[in-house]
Amino acid sequence: MNYHLNNLPERAVKPREKGFTMCMDKGLSLREVEDLIETSGEYIDIVKLGWATSFVYPKLEEKLRIYKEAGIPVYFGGTLFEAFVIRNQFDDYRKVLDRFGLEHAEVSDGSIEMNHDVKCEYIAKLSEQVTVLSEVGSKDAEKIIPPYKWIELMRKELDAGAWKVIGEAREGGNVGLFRSSGEVRSGLVEEILTEIPSEKIIWEAPQKAQQVWFIKLIGPNVNLGNIAPNEMIPLETIRLGLRGDTFHHFLNKERESIF
Amino acid sequence: MNYHLNNLPERAVKPREKGFTMCMDKGLSLREVEDLIETSGEYIDIVKLGWATSFVYPKLEEKLRIYKEAGIPVYFGGTLFEAFVIRNQFDDYRKVLDRFGLEHAEVSDGSIEMNHDVKCEYIAKLSEQVTVLSEVGSKDAEKIIPPYKWIELMRKELDAGAWKVIGEAREGGNVGLFRSSGEVRSGLVEEILTEIPSEKIIWEAPQKAQQVWFIKLIGPNVNLGNIAPNEMIPLETIRLGLRGDTFHHFLNKERESIF
Amino acid sequence: MNYHLNNLPERAVKPREKGFTMCMDKGLSLREVEDLIETSGEYIDIVKLGWATSFVYPKLEEKLRIYKEAGIPVYFGGTLFEAFVIRNQFDDYRKVLDRFGLEHAEVSDGSIEMNHDVKCEYIAKLSEQVTVLSEVGSKDAEKIIPPYKWIELMRKELDAGAWKVIGEAREGGNVGLFRSSGEVRSGLVEEILTEIPSEKIIWEAPQKAQQVWFIKLIGPNVNLGNIAPNEMIPLETIRLGLRGDTFHHFLNKERESIF
Numbered sequence: 001m002n003y004h005l006n007n008l009p010e011r012a013v014k015p016r017e018k019g020f021t022m023c024m025d026k027g028l029s030l031r032e033v034e035d036l037i038e039t040s041g042e043y044i045d046i047v048k049l050g051w052a053t054s055f056v057y058p059k060l061e062e063k064l065r066i067y068k069e070a071g072i073p074v075y076f077g078g079t080l081f082e083a084f085v086i087r088n089q090f091d092d093y094r095k096v097l098d099r100f101g102l103e104h105a106e107v108s109d110g111s112i113e114m115n116h117d118v119k120c121e122y123i124a125k126l127s128e129q130v131t132v133l134s135e136v137g138s139k140d141a142e143k144i145i146p147p148y149k150w151i152e153l154m155r156k157e158l159d160a161g162a163w164k165v166i167g168e169a170r171e172g173g174n175v176g177l178f179r180s181s182g183e184v185r186s187g188l189v190e191e192i193l194t195e196i197p198s199e200k201i202i203w204e205a206p207q208k209a210q211q212v213w214f215i216k217l218i219g220p221n222v223n224l225g226n227i228a229p230n231e232m233i234p235l236e237t238i239r240l241g242l243r244g245d246t247f248h249h250f251l252n253k254e255r256e257s258i259f
Numbered sequence: 260m261n262y263h264l265n266n267l268p269e270r271a272v273k274p275r276e277k278g279f280t281m282c283m284d285k286g287l288s289l290r291e292v293e294d295l296i297e298t299s300g301e302y303i304d305i306v307k308l309g310w311a312t313s314f315v316y317p318k319l320e321e322k323l324r325i326y327k328e329a330g331i332p333v334y335f336g337g338t339l340f341e342a343f344v345i346r347n348q349f350d351d352y353r354k355v356l357d358r359f360g361l362e363h364a365e366v367s368d369g370s371i372e373m374n375h376d377v378k379c380e381y382i383a384k385l386s387e388q389v390t391v392l393s394e395v396g397s398k399d400a401e402k403i404i405p406p407y408k409w410i411e412l413m414r415k416e417l418d419a420g421a422w423k424v425i426g427e428a429r430e431g432g433n434v435g436l437f438r439s440s441g442e443v444r445s446g447l448v449e450e451i452l453t454e455i456p457s458e459k460i461i462w463e464a465p466q467k468a469q470q471v472w473f474i475k476l477i478g479p480n481v482n483l484g485n486i487a488p489n490e491m492i493p494l495e496t497i498r499l500g501l502r503g504d505t506f507h508h509f510l511n512k513e514r515e516s517i518f
Numbered sequence: 519m520n521y522h523l524n525n526l527p528e529r530a531v532k533p534r535e536k537g538f539t540m541c542m543d544k545g546l547s548l549r550e551v552e553d554l555i556e557t558s559g560e561y562i563d564i565v566k567l568g569w570a571t572s573f574v575y576p577k578l579e580e581k582l583r584i585y586k587e588a589g590i591p592v593y594f595g596g597t598l599f600e601a602f603v604i605r606n607q608f609d610d611y612r613k614v615l616d617r618f619g620l621e622h623a624e625v626s627d628g629s630i631e632m633n634h635d636v637k638c639e640y641i642a643k644l645s646e647q648v649t650v651l652s653e654v655g656s657k658d659a660e661k662i663i664p665p666y667k668w669i670e671l672m673r674k675e676l677d678a679g680a681w682k683v684i685g686e687a688r689e690g691g692n693v694g695l696f697r698s699s700g701e702v703r704s705g706l707v708e709e710i711l712t713e714i715p716s717e718k719i720i721w722e723a724p725q726k727a728q729q730v731w732f733i734k735l736i737g738p739n740v741n742l743g744n745i746a747p748n749e750m751i752p753l754e755t756i757r758l759g760l761r762g763d764t765f766h767h768f769l770n771k772e773r774e775s776i777f
Contacts, residue, residue: 002578003614006605027492029294035547039576052501053492058298060261083501086510087265096262111506139503170503208690233545233571242570242601244657244688247629251604286751288553311760312751317557319520342760345769346524355521370765398762429762431726 008240009220009250014042018199019221019239020164023232024171024206025074026050030062032229037070040232044072046104048225050171051079064100078108078135085122086112097130107157108135110168116153120160127161133202134160137168137176147191154196165196166225169204173226177203184213199223211238212245220250267499268479268509273301277458278480278498279423282491283430283465284333285309289321291488296329299491303331305363307484309430310338323359337367337394337425344381345371356389366416367394369427369435375412379419386420392461393419396427396435406450413455424455425484428463432485436462436469443472458482470497471504479509526758527738527768532560536717537739537757538682541750542689542724543592544568548580550747555588558750562590564622566743568689569597582618596626596653603640604630615648625675626653628686628694634671638678645679651720652678655686655694665709672714683714684743687722691744695721695728702731717741729756730763738768 012019023044084093134157154165168176204226205211214222220239237243241250271278282303343352393416413424427435463485464470479498496502500509530537541562585592602611652675672683686694722744723729738757755761759768
């Protein structure tokens with residue numbers, strides 16, 4: 001850090017299992033990737049190339065190489081997995097992962113109806129090849145999954161071989177974990193945490209108010225995902241209690257008595 | 260494309276009259292223009308330098324040269340045309356277009372009151388010099404134009420020499436074609452399409468929900484405008500049914516029976 | 519400017535006391551800073567490194583050098599001052615300012631409770647070392663300060679040595695001067711202006727509608743702050759009456775009779 005401040009919360013450093021941040025790249029140019037690494041490389045644990053943007057992005061191999069040289073793993077969004085599966089091209093998907101040298105993949109069912117045992121089989125199969133992140137929650141705002149069901153789904157997917165499970169929010173932060181207004185379904189999150197270890201979950205939290213909510217509930221080292229590239233530096237200050245929103249949250253209360 | 264997916268909708272390629280995308284540059288740096296061309300050059304058919312940003316932008320000639328070398332035509336936003344006209348400087352405007360070597364221009368009346376015959380005369384006059392895009396719809400949220408009137412205005416402007424007509428939405432997507440909430444005035448759009456060929460219209464649709472709506476109604480090769488530079492890659496995935504929003508829209512229904 | 523338009527409002531040029539724009543950098547890369555200077559250097563009077571982003575930003579000295587070479591002063595957001603003060607590290611803060619060669623600093627109490635005499639002492643002390651901007655208004659949406667109190671606070675802070683006072687709005691534009699909806703508290707602003715000279719105030723106005731409101735009320739040369747980098751070019755057109763929102767505002771009414 002550039003100067004010293006006392007009384008900051010302890011922040012995990014890379015490589016870390018907790019305090020993990022997944023950054024969403026939905027079409028950055030190669031120079032923008034270089035810039036992202038320059039400004040936020042220390043704070044990014046993994047990058048998702050959002051949904052199927054990797055299909056239309058023209059310099060995919062160069063982009064993957066830049067991230068690789070920076071030691072930042074990359075994976076393709078779960079919607080791409082679903083796009084292959086619904087076309088009965090799962091084997092092609094496995095070859096694509098190999099061809100591009102990917103070491104992580106996401107299994108999700110946000111846009112398709114899939115029997116949960118089938119989903120777990122995909123997780124098991126893919127985890128022989130790569131590290132699997134699996135996503136729970138629908139992209140459909142109408143589908144409300146009750147808390148006990150979220151817990152059951154997460155547990156089975158971890159048992160099937162998922163490294164971490166992701167709580168769905170989309171890029172907009174308005175489905176799954178969130179109400180259509182963007183507000184967190186807080187009872188849902190608290191109930192999940194009674195049963196699933198926090199470090200096994202990545203919470204998609206694209207909006208600042210959502211990031212603040214998770215950091216206040218779980219602490220500076222909560223795992224967060226779907227963070228926009230230009231919100232990486234701001235997020236790091238929120239984790240450290242150095243933005244208005246969490247300013248008082250990590251302070252020793254006695255310190256505040258000086259005024 | 261970077262890998263093969265079956266059962267995708269057919270997507271027009273450049274040069275194209277349908278499936279046309281107009282990207283809005285409201286002050287990109289020269290490097291950002293280079294980056295935009297690198298990531299999205301194949302998907303951009305024309306660039307608008309938003310409203311009068313070309314007046315204050317410091318490296319205009321360099322910017323125009325970069326777009327030109329990439330084969331992407333550029334035009335100045337209609338508000339600039341109006342700013343010249345309201346000052347009685349239309350001849351100056353024609354000279355400006357020549358001085359900067361522009362081959363397209365927009366004629367609009369979004370911010371001024373103009374007799375429609377006068378507008379059509381401007382279209383006719385300018386179309387001797389450049390390819391004209393004309394815009395229908397007011398930037399004033401209070402002015403509701405009924406559907407039959409939109410159709411009449413569009414038809415007359417095409418007859419006067421406009422290459423394509425643009426349905427107004429502003430950068431924010433909250434006027435003209437849209438309600439102040441951003442919601443599409445769908446009856447209006449459907450009625451227009453009964454009379455004016457879809458390929459003659461560019462629908463301004465800066466917000467994702469609006470893009471999705473038009474793509475579902477008209478198909479992957481609808482003409483869309485006012486797309487932000489960093490939404491070009493996402494838009495391309497929406498056109499192809501490779502983002503959650505249009506995921507099922509172009510799929511053969513039989514394919515989905517596999518689960 | 520790139521061409522000539524008659525009948526534009528007079529716009530102050532650098533160095534200027536009025537028509538001053540403070541741009542908010544919340545983590546731009548070095549190249550993005552260079553690009554910002556290229557496109558908007560003439561329009562930026564000062565840059566704020568938002569809140570405590572300077573703490574976590576990895577190339578702070580290089581960034582400060584680039585701004586310095588462009589003749590653009592930089593200061594650290596007021597939340598950083600508060601973070602040092604609440605930790606009883608005010609002397610460390612003064613050393614940090616010296617170590618990085620800063621010539622401006624912000625004194626604020628948006629996140630902490632501070633006796634106003636104490637705040638004025640900080641202003642007085644810091645103004646021996648640097649040029650001080652002081653900020654009035656809370657980041658807490660619940661704290662409504664009545665107009666007479668805003669005036670009293672501003673006057674005392676200017677008397678204590680502040681160069682200019684800043685009206686608080688946050689990055690989001692939803693507290694202080696604004697209602698939670700982002701709407702301007704217009705009676706408040708008008709009352710302040712009866713007592714405090716407009717050129718001594720920087721109004722934080724991150725949203726376009728807010729910028730438009732201030733420009734219509736105070737004119738093209740109002741001082742505005744918390745402007746996002748990619749809104750600098752758009753803002754300049756709004757100041758000049760060259761965007762729809764202020765298109766008619768600075769026009770000689772007689773000119774408009776031509777249609």
